[in-house]
Amino acid sequence: MSYSELAASMFSFWRTLTIPRAASGTAADLFFLSRQTSVLYPNRKCSGKKYNVPPSAEFVARVSGIPTMAKLPFQETADGLDAAFIGVPIDTGTSNRPGARFGPRQIRVESAMLRSYNSGTRAAPYESLMVADIGDVNVNVYDLKDTCKRIREAYRKILATGCIPLTMGGDHTIAYPILQAVAEKHGPVGLIHVDAHADTSDVVLGEKIGHGTPFRRCVEEGLLDCKRVVQIGLRGSGYSPDSYEWSRAQGFRVVQAEECWFKSLAPVMAEVRGQMGGGPVYLSFDIDALDPGFAPGTGTPEIAGLTPIQGVEIIRGCRGLNLVGCDLVEVSPPYDTTGNTALTGANLLFEMLCVLPKMKYY
Incomplete structure (x- = not known):
């Protein structure tokens, strides 16, 4: 069969696809179906079960x-998944420009550009892991403390x-309740924190919970x-001569x-891998x-x-670590009408997926 004939056949398949009903009675996604060709739908090598493939x-x-x-x-829950994308649409903890509550939505829109394989590392995430989008945490945009409770429970x-x-994300406040849940399961974790700011303030405007704390x-x-x-990546003006003294x-x-x-930053990440060892690690x-x-659509930009490229180097440098969770936060679409900040965020999340444990590489 020629390529044009194959393309016509595959296009016809997608056009005529019938959406089934999920067990819960809601409409299942059309890509969560039994597969007919191994090219489109790679098998799990052990069980024969199919992976989700975009x-x-x-x-x-x-x-x-x-x-x-x-x-x-x-998918409504994480049941049966090895990894899941989830949104936490808040900016209630933001100290400067708001708008990060719209970050997850815009990242999803821009992520339509993503393809199935990582051409740089030859990672094959959809031949390695069962992955789905499980929607957003139902946050309380009027109450940050209640939102943190909802995030932790989710x-x-x-x-x-x-x-x-x-x-x-969502503003960086979300890392706190997420890590509460992560540490409950895994114990104290290593952290690779990529940021312009240390986010280690104690009290800001009388509050102990916010995206700077x-x-x-x-x-x-x-x-x-x-x-x-x-x-x-820490930088910018500070409130003291050494803004990072507490961290050190x-x-x-x-x-x-x-x-x-x-x-x-590849040499730095080689050192970081040695520092992290084999224990659980969270990437924020x-x-x-x-x-x-490069990324103007954010609330507290620093020149x-x-x-x-360095962002990608950092994430690819996490390959081989025992990653137990990752986040990409502070995308604020109103400050970048091109969508490029969200597009960059979507690609960085894809890179994170491609370095998770059990990843297959060609």
């Missing part, structure tokens, strides 16, 4: 369909299934293995942005770690930041 834009237009992350199937349920959450709260509650914490006093490794200028990536020339 439709190819060669046969299904990117602009069609209801947006989910990477056009994956939507992630307890996700983690109880054995699923690794890949979170779309999550990792202070995490240390106080024993959620982090402080000897296995690294903060990369806890045992964190601090890699300021100035140490990253004009160089590859604030989009403002990148220079605002002279990382490049997208």
Whole structure:
């Protein structure tokens, strides 16, 4: 069969596909079906069960369909999943420009550009893991403390299934309740924190919970293995001559942005892998770690930041670690009408998926 004949056949298949009913009685996603060809639907090698695979834009237009992350199937729970994309749409903890509550939605829209394989690393995430988009946490936009409780409870349920959450933020406050749930399951975890800001303030405007305080709260509650914490990309003006003194006093490794200028971060990540060892690790990536020339759609931008290339190097440098969760936060679409900040965020989340444990590489 020629390529044109194959393409016509596959296009006809997608056009005539019938959507079944899920066991719960709700409409199942059309891509959560029994598969007919191994090219479109790779098998699990042991059980013969099929993986979820996004439709190819060669046969299904990117602009069609209801947006989910990477056009994956939507599923209401994490049951049966190895990894799941989940949104936490809040900006109640934001100190400057709001709008991060719209981040998950815009990331999903821009993620339509994503394809099935990582051309740089040759990772094959949809031949390795069962993945779906499980929607958003039902946050309380009027009450940040209640929102944190809702996040913590939602992630307890996700983690109880054995699923690794890949979170779309939302402001950085969300890392605190997520890590509460993660530490309940795994004990104190290592942390790779990529950000322009340390987020270790104690009290801001009389409040102890906000997007500038999550990792202070995490240390106080024993959620982090402080000897296995690294903060990369920190920069900007501060309230004291050494804005990162507290971090270093806890045992964190601090890699300021100035140490990253004009160089590859692959050597740094080799050292970080040694620091993290074989224990559980959480990756938290604030989009403002990148220079605002690349990612202007964020609430607290700082000049002279990382490049997208360095961001990708950091994530790819996590390959081989025991990652138990990841987040990409602080995308604020109103401040980038091009959508490029959300597009960058979507690609960084895909890179995170591609370094999870049990990943197959060609």
